[in-house]
Amino acid sequence: MTEHAFAEYVRTLGRGKRARRSLSREEARDAMEMILDGKVEEVQLGAFLMLLRVKEETPEELAGFLDACRKRCDDSLADFPAVQLDWPSYAGKKKHHPWYLLATVLLADQGIRTLLHGGPAHTPNRVYTDELLPALGLKVASSVDQAAEHLEEQGLAYLPIEQFCAPLSYLLTLRFYLGLRSPINTLARSLNPARAPLSMQSVFHPAYIALHQGAAELCGDRDLLLFKGEGGELEIRPDARTSITGIRHGEALEGAVLDNLMPRHAPPGSPNAEALKQVWRGETKDEYGENAVIQTVAVALWGLDRAENLEDAQTRAAELWASRDRSRL
Structure with missing residues (x-):
């Protein structure tokens, strides 16, 4: 044999x-x-x-x-339209509302075309992006061509990983059987499938940041921003100090920090999209959520050279939030 x-x-x-x-x-x-x-x-x-x-x-x-x-x-994705920002979304939310979704909408309204991508639900008691977007009136693509249409219509698109690298979709579900995350979780976040000039990646554990950055450097990636986002999603926590590392214009990035804006905040414990719509429309206030959106948008603006530094980016992001189209959602 x-x-x-x-x-x-x-x-x-x-x-x-x-x-x-x-x-x-x-x-x-x-x-x-x-x-x-x-x-x-x-x-x-x-x-x-x-x-x-x-x-x-x-x-x-x-x-x-x-x-x-x-x-x-x-x-x-050979014929896919150009995007400016790669937004992997594989972690899901467990305790906090998915404020990062409002950040993607605010960026899209500024002409920053963003491709979100994610996989199948693989961890119990978490809510994933493809479940949340429809509740905001945003579409989830079922094909690459449909994602291209959504990008033109919405300024952003969500494309499941099964549509551009199908075997990885199945590999992500193996967590149900193995009881542990595998290297596929790290791999999926690092794909940047549409080759956007800027990729932002969030990790659960800071120890993985060096792994993401090291692989990106070996692959010749030039702009990658890494940070420990809330729950593993691309969302800055306004109640925590956040270090931002990665690669900026081909050089290793060190020393970029967003200080916490507020004391530690107790999460609501049940993520949902309805809270996001109410805050976006100005029907209710949420200090944590609004600052999470502003800080997350600021990191993207800085990474895309829409601001000279993080401080200016935060000011610009706050202005964008204040002048948002409240009828959008």
């Missing part, structure tokens, strides 16, 4: 303590291409992902995975 071709990658990661090692970038690319092509058995897939999880993936491994997946993204 001939050994399966994928067995070598599992063996490399799972050998004894002294013999095991991380994959090279080329090995990681080849392994991911086999996974994307459906050439890996289920038992191998589970072992591979969990061995990486326990070992902790390296920037080289993540870069190799990106090499394989971005080819699929390029093919799927």
